[in-house]
Amino acid sequence: MTTYVYEIIPAQAGETPRYLEIKQAMKDAPLTKHPETGEAIRRIIFGGYGALSKANTGGSSSGCGPSCGCH
Secondary structure (H helix, E strand, O other): OEEEEEEEOOOOOOOOOEEEEEEEOOOOOOOOEOOOOOOEEEEEOOOOOOOOOHHHOOOOOOOOOOOOOOO
16 A cells, blocks of 8 residues: 545635545546545655766766766
8 A cells, every 4th residue: 555645625715725644546546535524635756866867967877966976
């Protein structure tokens, strides 16, 4: 089971969004409603490694940049 972060979509403009974590299997579709309250929610995608290339790693083929301390 994977833990996903969901945002409760504010009902009113200017309202601060609230967040919750829900455990789901990776094959499960993202939820659209809070399982207890029925409020509208959306899965938040964040983090990760991104794409690395020699152009943005300072020419290193190891995948780390010049400031990481591994050179």
